[in-house]
Structures are given as C-alpha cells and as structure tokens.
Amino acid sequence: MIDFSLTEEQIALQEMAREFAAKEMRPRAAEYDKGEKFHWDFIEKAFEVGFVTCGIPEEYNGGALSHMDTIIISEELAWGCAGMYTTIMASSLAFTPVILFGTPDQKKTFLQPFTEKPSLAAFCLTEREAGSDAGGLATKAEKVGDEYVINGSKCFITNGGLASMYVVFAKTDPDKGARGMSAFIVPRETKGITIGKEEDKMGHRASNTCELYFEDVRIPASNLLAKEGMGFIIAMKTLDKTRAPVGAGGVGVARAALEYAIEYAKTRVQFGKPIALFQDISFKIAQMAAEISAARFLVWNAAWRLDNDLPVGKESAIAKFYASDVAMSVTNTALDILGGYGYMKDYPMEKLMRDAKLLQIYEGTNSIQRMVVGREVIGPIKT
Numbered sequence: 001m002i003d004f005s006l007t008e009e010q011i012a013l014q015e016m017a018r019e020f021a022a023k024e025m026r027p028r029a030a031e032y033d034k035g036e037k038f039h040w041d042f043i044e045k046a047f048e049v050g051f052v053t054c055g056i057p058e059e060y061n062g063g064a065l066s067h068m069d070t071i072i073i074s075e076e077l078a079w080g081c082a083g084m085y086t087t088i089m090a091s092s093l094a095f096t097p098v099i100l101f102g103t104p105d106q107k108k109t110f111l112q113p114f115t116e117k118p119s120l121a122a123f124c125l126t127e128r129e130a131g132s133d134a135g136g137l138a139t140k141a142e143k144v145g146d147e148y149v150i151n152g153s154k155c156f157i158t159n160g161g162l163a164s165m166y167v168v169f170a171k172t173d174p175d176k177g178a179r180g181m182s183a184f185i186v187p188r189e190t191k192g193i194t195i196g197k198e199e200d201k202m203g204h205r206a207s208n209t210c211e212l213y214f215e216d217v218r219i220p221a222s223n224l225l226a227k228e229g230m231g232f233i234i235a236m237k238t239l240d241k242t243r244a245p246v247g248a249g250g251v252g253v254a255r256a257a258l259e260y261a262i263e264y265a266k267t268r269v270q271f272g273k274p275i276a277l278f279q280d281i282s283f284k285i286a287q288m289a290a291e292i293s294a295a296r297f298l299v300w301n302a303a304w305r306l307d308n309d310l311p312v313g314k315e316s317a318i319a320k321f322y323a324s325d326v327a328m329s330v331t332n333t334a335l336d337i338l339g340g341y342g343y344m345k346d347y348p349m350e351k352l353m354r355d356a357k358l359l360q361i362y363e364g365t366n367s368i369q370r371m372v373v374g375r376e377v378i379g380p381i382k383t
C-alpha cells in the first residue's frame, strides 16, 4: 500500500512549525544574515516548542519524533531561514551517534541535559586535510589508563563555538585507516579545547561555523562510543540518517523562492500585464513546482525507509543531492523572474540563493552522494 497523506498529528506539527518559522524566523532572517551574530533568544524559543530535542528518545525526555515528523518540521524551518535551521539540524547531527551507539548511561548523562535547558551540540568529523575522505583524518586519541587523550584539530564545525557537547572522531589506531577511527563524547568544559576562527560564510550566516583545537584533551574512557575502531561506521550510519533532513532543508529553501517568485510575477506588470501571464514565466514556475514536488517525495521516501528500518544509504544520498540541487536551480530561476530586484539585498531572493549553495556542500558534498549512489547502483565490477 502507498499512502502519501500526512496524519492529523503530522498536519498539526507542520502547521505549528510553519507558524513558528513565519513568526520567529522570517522577521529576524535578514538581520541575522547581515550581522552573523548568534542570537540565543531564537534557540530558547525553538527549545521551548521542542524542535531542538525532537529526535531524542522519550526515556531521556526528548520529543521522540519519527524521521518523517522531523523532516516535516525541517522543511518548514528551512523555509523560515536556512541558517537558523542549520543550527538546530547540526545539533541533531551530533545527538544521532549518541542515540544510535550510546549506552543508556551515556544517553542519560549526555543527551538528557539538552532537554533541560537550551543548549547545542556539534559533530566534529571534518579536518583541513580530511573532508570528503573522512577516513583520512589526523586527530589522534591515545588511551592512557582510564582516559583517552585527544590531540588534533577540526574545521568547518557547525555550532563549534556554541556547543556544550562535541562528538569527536579521532584515530585510536592510525595504521588501520578508517578502521582505526573511534568516536568520543567530549564535554565543552574539558580542559585543552580552544575555539578557533569563526568562518565568514557566503550563506547560512545565522549559523556558527568554527575551527576547534584539541590539545591534550583528557576524557574518561567511558566517553568512547561503542568500541575502538567503530568511528567510521558510526559516522557513516549517522550521516545515513541525517542526509534526508538536509534534503528537506533544500525543499524548504526552494519552496520559499518559488513563493516569492509567484507573488512577484502576479503583481509585476510589464508590457501592460502581470508577467505571470507570459508563457515563459508560467513555464518556469511550473518547472520549479515539479522539481520541488519530486524532491519532497524523495526526501519523504528516505524518511519513510528510516522509520521502517529499511536500508537507506542510497535513498538518503539521493534525497540529499537531488533536493539540494533543486534548491540551487530553483533559487537561480526564481531570481531570474525577479530580475534586478532579485539581485538586490533589499529582497530575500539573493539570500535564498546563497543559502542553497551550502546545502550542496555540507554533510557530504553532492559529488560524494553521487559516489555513494553510483557504487550501490553499479555494484561490483570485475577488473
């Protein structure tokens, strides 16, 4: 049976997220975009309505929402402001390895506090010399007695300067490559952590992106997630679950751009009539609407597979690259419809286009997503 309808609860959730995005995000989006200053009051509001911890299990006081519920919210929040949405999504990205691989004690100690007061987390995988090649990272964690000692650095870490908990990937056995990688929960207050440069980004300027340095950072051995050597699998399994929400973000950004373009095309009069009455404009609008629907269904498909415990690596990667490519192409076309006005900072369109770009890059570039899909679709090749 195939059923594309949302439940009553999901419709209510969607409406609530849409209202939140319209009231709490859109009116601040331009200001946050200019100042690149992080405003905790927004996180406090998102925390109060349960968006920050919606994926944390019920036993630890989280919202325990399904993947489908989460991506319904994600589309609306990204429609409000992609940068603010990224702040919330990046925190969920860091919760995911603890939800998937943490012991009950680790979940209680490290996840539950996020449900008690507004706070954020950060997923620390990327390094200067290890981006797409996630298995090639250089940060090391050495076991010394009952502790691990972490040394190294991370870059492009969303929420890096704001998080109260980091999930850090480091090599425990550098000779074993990806199989020598492990994952650790590192509380922010641990001695030896330095927050480096905050990046000056093209888009998602409401979100915080920093370098992080770890110098003789000592954490209890009990902060290891799963087992030594499991780090790469933990990272991959996490990303399998978090790429659909990036796709949902792409759908939200694209939908915002289409809505602005329609509003403009219906009121902008040229050659004696609203430009929406010109075939070129209406065909562009039809094409954008089709691409957005296709992207949304791919994202829903990945979320549905996640909720039904079906293999999802390929579907998550497809949802991520297709929907973020749609966000890029739709914002580009929508900006064309607004012409010169679209290019000016007085209108929200150019921000949407800048925001769309990062969706193609973070949580694994779209080339990496295509590689994941290509490998699975093509299968083994005899050489």
Ligand code: COS
Residues within 6 Å of the ligand: 123, 125, 126, 131, 132, 133, 134, 135, 178, 179, 232, 233, 236, 237, 239, 240, 313, 362, 363, 364, 365, 368, 371, 372
């Ligand atoms: N689930 C479970 N296991 C997985 C997996 C997944 N999704 N993907 C890979 N693995 C396993 C493989 O099966 C393999 O296991 P064996 O050693 O037992 O054969 C191991 O992990 C290594 O996998 P692979 O050979 O595919 O690794 P590669 O080095 O070729 O890299 C890619 C794989 C490129 C997919 C990975 O490095 C990647 O996703 N890079 C992008 C990183 C990223 O998204 N960064 C964003 C930062 S987070 S915001």
